[in-house]
Amino acid sequence: MMFRKMTLWGLAALLSLTLPAAAVFIWHRSWWPLIVFVLWTSAAFAVIGVLQRRKHREQCDRLLMHGHLSAIRTLSHHRHDWMNELQIVYGYLRLNKLDKAVEVVDRIRGRMEQDSRLSQIGIPELAAFLLSFRTVCDTMRLDVDIQDGLHLDRLPCEAEELSRTIIGLVNVIRFRATLPTGGENVLKLTLSQTEGDLKIVMDYYGELAASDSVVDELEKCLQGKGQIDQGKEPAEQSEQARTMVIHLPLPA
Template sequence: MSENWTVVEMLRHTRHEWLNRLQLIKGNLSMGKTEQAKRIMDEIVQEMQQEALLSNLKLYRFAELLLTHNWKGYRFRLEYEIVKGQDNLRLDDQLLTDWTRGFFDELNRVSLPINDNILYMAIEPENDAVRFLFQFHGIIENEPELKNWLFCKEAYPDHVTYKQVSENEYQIQVLFCLE
């Protein structure tokens, strides 16, 4: 999964995404489903607000990783939320990006590809740390390998917890202390 995006490639993906959304809105309006069209527009507004909050964290590599994730053919779709808006988190952008990319790659490797897998990620800044709450809805084929990857990291992140909530729902909480 190459990450050497050119400006033209980024614009192509963005244009494709927006055209799909506009076609959804237009199709719903043409069928008289104005409430559905309004719901789609509200979702777009919320997503754009989250993108703005993500960009304001001043973690540019990390933001790029999240913003382009769903274009890369992973076995799971990513949704994220910045729980509290805060500018300029004092985290090492490269370390955070490398860890998150590694986590995404490992989750991609152990998740079942024929399922509609979704990873929901909440980012919650605290006084002296940032809490990342990952909720994975889908099928994990090799849970021991994922756990091994999560807990083998000695220095970064600072703390990890893992819990299987139900048959196809997993919760992973990761804590990164601020610099």
């Protein structure tokens, strides 16, 4: 693993140690090859350390740049959405359709309240994923409903592991959602805490590829740490609707 992370110059510095080592072997009766070997080794590891720190800084810079670009895309997408909504409101006001304008304003307020709850969910990685979902997925819409007062970072479980699990569950549906021939694919994700577990309800309406194996993929994401209930059978809803209820037990 160490060699995989090392740069070519670092490997060259490490391999250069064979020269003083060979000198020690050849002139083993002399004292100077040993001194050269010690000094050479110190210099080689100093070079390796400098190169590794430089590589680490470059990786951090790339991650920071990726984060900045992702934030810019998210803000740009949200600005575009708000401009569209404001244009609709302006159009209704111009037509003196106040009731329609109020409906749009209520819709905007609902979305702003949802974004506010998402930003306070307690796990930055998960909050960023959910808030930026509209910018990375064009095959379905994600609506998130979070129980009032629920902060995932305060639950008695590993926050990062919980974040990866929820993101994985959403991605199972995301990667199987196909471009709809009519209407819109919608996944409603509901998070709530019940006695002894975290309840995740996934209500999906739309088209899915290989829908018969969705539950198997969700179970892989859970890795045996939760239970999936099918909820309502698809036959009781429309052919394109299904509900999956996931219970993640919380340590006492």
